[in-house]
Amino acid sequence: MPTSTSLNAGALTTAPGKVCEMIEDEAGVEAPMTAIQSLDDLKKFREAVLDKKDQEAKLGITQVIVSMGSCGIAAGALQTMTTLLEISETEQIQNLQVSLTGCNGQCQEEPIVQVITGELQKVTYGKVSPEVIRRILHEHVLGGQVVQEYVI
Numbered sequence: 660m661p662t663s664t665s666l667n668a669g670a671l672t673t674a675p676g677k678v679c680e681m682i683e684d685e686a687g688v689e690a691p692m693t694a695i696q697s698l699d700d701l702k703k704f705r706e707a708v709l710d711k712k713d714q715e716a717k718l719g720i721t722q723v724i725v726s727m728g729s730c731g732i733a734a735g736a737l738q739t740m741t742t743l744l745e746i747s748e749t750e751q752i753q754n755l756q757v758s759l760t761g762c763n764g765q766c767q768e769e770p771i772v773q774v775i776t777g778e779l780q781k782v783t784y785g786k787v788s789p790e791v792i793r794r795i796l797h798e799h800v801l802g803g804q805v806v807q808e809y810v811i
Contacts, residue, residue, distance in 0.1 A: 719777055720754045721800050725787075726771040728762025734769035735788060742789035743772075746796055755800065768811050774799055785811035 695701050725731075725740045740759065747755050763771060768785030772795065775781040782805050784795060791809055798804045 718754065720756055721777075722756045722758060722773075722775040723795075723800065724758045724760055724773040724775070726761070726763050726769065726773075727759045728769075730762060730766040731769040731771060734766075736770035738789050739770045739772065739787050739792050743792050743796070746793060750796075752796065752800065765811065771811070776800070783811050784809040 695704060723743060725736055725743065727736050727740065740757075743757060746752070747757065765771060765785065770785075770787045772784045772787045772792065773781050774784070774795065782799065784791070784806065786809060787795065791806070794806050795809070798806050
């Protein structure tokens with residue numbers, strides 16, 4: 660069972676035109692995946708991602724995703740992410756996965772943070788300052804209570 664914070668930045672560029680994403684093979688061993696070149700590759704990748712999400716939901720892992728598009732960064736998402744990582748480390752929050760994503764098209768609500776806990780519906784928060792991410796971590800992630808005033 661995972662017990663530490665992990666930062667999942669997604670795909671890594673390895674060479675022009677090549678993308679390396681860590682996936683699990685049939686034996687459960689993580690290995691780099693080359694660029695998706697066919698519909699079958701895409702289907703396999705999709706299944707691997709969905710299986711991983713199912714496993715994480717069963718383990719009780721909470722995922723916190725920070726939008727880090729240019730508008731999010733301009734609105735303070737970097738400070739929000741920094742605070743999130745600092746709190747999760749200093750308070751040793753268990754079963755927390757921190758990820759980042761690009762723009763989600765709601766620039767007026769940036770910085771945006773999504774919280775996904777187990778099989779519960781994801782909650783999307785807007786205007787998440789460092790002070791608000793503290794509340795989200797303590798009240799929602801640790802306390803199980805959605806911080807309604809920031810839900811979008």
